[in-house]
Amino acid sequence: xxxxxSEQHHIASPTLYLTIFAALMICTFLTVVAAKIDLNxxxxxxxxxxxxxxxxxxxxxxxxxxxxxxxxxxRTQLVIIAxxxxxxxxxxMTMSDYVSRSWT
Amino acid sequence: MSATPAAVNQMPREHYLNxxxxxxxxxxxxxxxxxxxxxxxxxxxxFFIGGAFATMIRIHLLSPKGLLVTPETYNxxxxxxxxxxxxxxxxxxxxxxxxxxxLPIMIGAKDLAFPKINLLSWYIYLVGGCFVLYSFxxxxxxxxxxxxxxxxxxxxxxxxxxAVLGVFINGFSSILTGLNFIVTVHTMRAxxxxxxxxxLFVWAQYATSIIFILGTPVIAITLLLAGLERVFHLxxxxxxxxxxxxxxxxxxxxxxxxxVYIMILPAMGVISEIIPTFARKxxxxxxxxxxxxxxxxxxxxxxxAHHMFVTGESTYAALTFSLLSYLVAIPSAVKVFNWTSTLYxxxxxxxxxxxxxxxxxxLFLIGxxxxxxxxxxxxxxxxxxxxxxxxxxxxxxxxxxxxxYVGGLHYWWPKITGKLYPEFLARIAAITLFxxxxxxFFPQFILGYxxxxxxxxxxxxxxxxxxxxxxxxxxxxxxxxLLPMIYLTWSMRYGAIAGPNPWPGTGxxxxxxxxxxxxxFDVTPEVTWEPYDYDNRPDLGLDVSGAPALAHGDD
Numbered sequence: 109x110x111x112x113x114s115e116q117h118h119i120a121s122p123t124l125y126l127t128i129f130a131a132l133m134i135c136t137f138l139t140v141v142a143a144k145i146d147l148n149x150x151x152x153x154x155x156x157x158x159x160x161x162x163x164x165x166x167x168x169x170x171x172x173x174x175x176x177x178x179x180x181x182x183r184t185q186l187v188i189i190a191x192x193x194x195x196x197x198x199x200x201m202t203m204s205d206y207v208s209r210s211w212t
Numbered sequence: 213m214s215a216t217p218a219a220v221n222q223m224p225r226e227h228y229l230n231x232x233x234x235x236x237x238x239x240x241x242x243x244x245x246x247x248x249x250x251x252x253x254x255x256x257x258x259f260f261i262g263g264a265f266a267t268m269i270r271i272h273l274l275s276p277k278g279l280l281v282t283p284e285t286y287n288x289x290x291x292x293x294x295x296x297x298x299x300x301x302x303x304x305x306x307x308x309x310x311x312x313x314x315l316p317i318m319i320g321a322k323d324l325a326f327p328k329i330n331l332l333s334w335y336i337y338l339v340g341g342c343f344v345l346y347s348f349x350x351x352x353x354x355x356x357x358x359x360x361x362x363x364x365x366x367x368x369x370x371x372x373x374x375a376v377l378g379v380f381i382n383g384f385s386s387i388l389t390g391l392n393f394i395v396t397v398h399t400m401r402a403x404x405x406x407x408x409x410x411x412l413f414v415w416a417q418y419a420t421s422i423i424f425i426l427g428t429p430v431i432a433i434t435l436l437l438a439g440l441e442r443v444f445h446l447x448x449x450x451x452x453x454x455x456x457x458x459x460x461x462x463x464x465x466x467x468x469x470x471x472v473y474i475m476i477l478p479a480m481g482v483i484s485e486i487i488p489t490f491a492r493k494x495x496x497x498x499x500x501x502x503x504x505x506x507x508x509x510x511x512x513x514x515x516x517a518h519h520m521f522v523t524g525e526s527t528y529a530a531l532t533f534s535l536l537s538y539l540v541a542i543p544s545a546v547k548v549f550n551w552t553s554t555l556y557x558x559x560x561x562x563x564x565x566x567x568x569x570x571x572x573x574x575l576f577l578i579g580x581x582x583x584x585x586x587x588x589x590x591x592x593x594x595x596x597x598x599x600x601x602x603x604x605x606x607x608x609x610x611x612x613x614x615x616x617y618v619g620g621l622h623y624w625w626p627k628i629t630g631k632l633y634p635e636f637l638a639r640i641a642a643i644t645l646f647x648x649x650x651x652x653f654f655p656q657f658i659l660g661y662x663x664x665x666x667x668x669x670x671x672x673x674x675x676x677x678x679x680x681x682x683x684x685x686x687x688x689x690x691x692x693x694l695l696p697m698i699y700l701t702w703s704m705r706y707g708a709i710a711g712p713n714p715w716p717g718t719g720x721x722x723x724x725x726x727x728x729x730x731x732x733f734d735v736t737p738e739v740t741w742e743p744y745d746y747d748n749r750p751d752l753g754l755d756v757s758g759a760p761a762l763a764h765g766d767d
Contacts, residue, residue: 197513202462204528206526
């Protein structure tokens, strides 16, 4: 029973949803603008870093508010964090190949 | 001898098989036991499809120049064999059939946590299967089961897109099954069924479910990307479009190496149930076996790039992955040592499930140790893409996973159907299977070591003797598979009534009638005993004070 109580749905206000939606739209606009500016002249790979940072921020908004992770029980949050950690392992170990290919 | 009194050996008046009637009652069922049987029929169908392709491969390889088909068709045969067997038989076999049937009963639950999602997973499996069958029947598939790019995404003229979609869709079936198992184990255990009283089969299913959930989305999206590149020419893996083919291999193997453990872990769970039952002893090192299942599931995610030692990854990454690959041997060896320690001073009986379990240990040992050869960076340069690799993974997949599956089917068949199969015939089949398997695949170790590459439609004449041996073994192996299908089907109608606990076993599944009622138990059971505790279970009717108790079939 306690499990059921703890997983009762949190009701978010329409204002909040609209705010998040607006934030996502602004971030999309920023992504397009950032793609049109040659940031690589300042730092190699900066364009992709900016694009991915905005994308991660947008994904976090979707997971936290649209998918209700912010209001979910701790166990659900733990599962989400573990999944992201697993994704990080995949990316890290894959990158270990790309980064070290040029080593002699 | 059955320890169960004869008076008890009656079929229950009402059980899950006769509770409702009609095709609708099956196609819309939410009973996990019926869904398990739906899966049983489906995976058996795909086993036949994959088996038919394997038969054609072996007939073709009887002659150095190839006996049966053109090289192009040969490419399709081994590809379709792999896709059917891996994605539609091996991966779902034990979890979706035996796991579905047993997991709720073993923990004292009435069903899985999400019965409708369980049925949905079967339908998704069927939809994915239809896509793949469409691919097979409209030009076939020639990319290898690994779908390596840019062959699959650019150059192949075969029906890649429906096959990729089929495997993508099928992935959701696995994810839903894994999700269902994890939630069920967490939330629906009977009173007294603590984590360390869970049967080891449940631990194995739990570990497998973790891989299902963490790995399957990666393969699904990877194959979808390959499909998008093929259809819409988006550059993910094609160098001409700015992509990287090695990236496909990283993403593919991030799932597909752990998928090996999806196939073998549940079989290990089956063996952990069979060994104590037929050794009449508590299993040795319960917590280590349980922990090693989780360890294999976790470490299995850190080794994937050993499939890519010669495909262009960096030497330093290869060194790291080689070292990590050796680590998997530790929890695997923990299991083998614990099973053999359980046998020590046990009252062993050689009933059919035990023959499969003992066969599993031997074959898995060979498959596992040859895996260490392949994890060795230097040696793998020589053995990569040879028949040595084919032999190695068939020792794990067929010698391990399929032996576990068939052994598990025999072990729980009395529970599933309420009937006993003919024991003598079953023992003959088990021995036939073991001999046929070894004759088929052991020569392939030698062929590979001598340098015969995999996926070639022809070979030098000096390799013919070993290839003929292999094909002869495959014929015996086929007989070993056909026999159980015949006598198990026969036993459903004509077999002797099994009673609730024919072996006898200690788990909760043996404390409910055979076949079980729809709700599994008339009264929710309360677990007051430790797992596999043969020493303190007078209800089993075994004499533990004096001479070793006889097992079923010893009279």
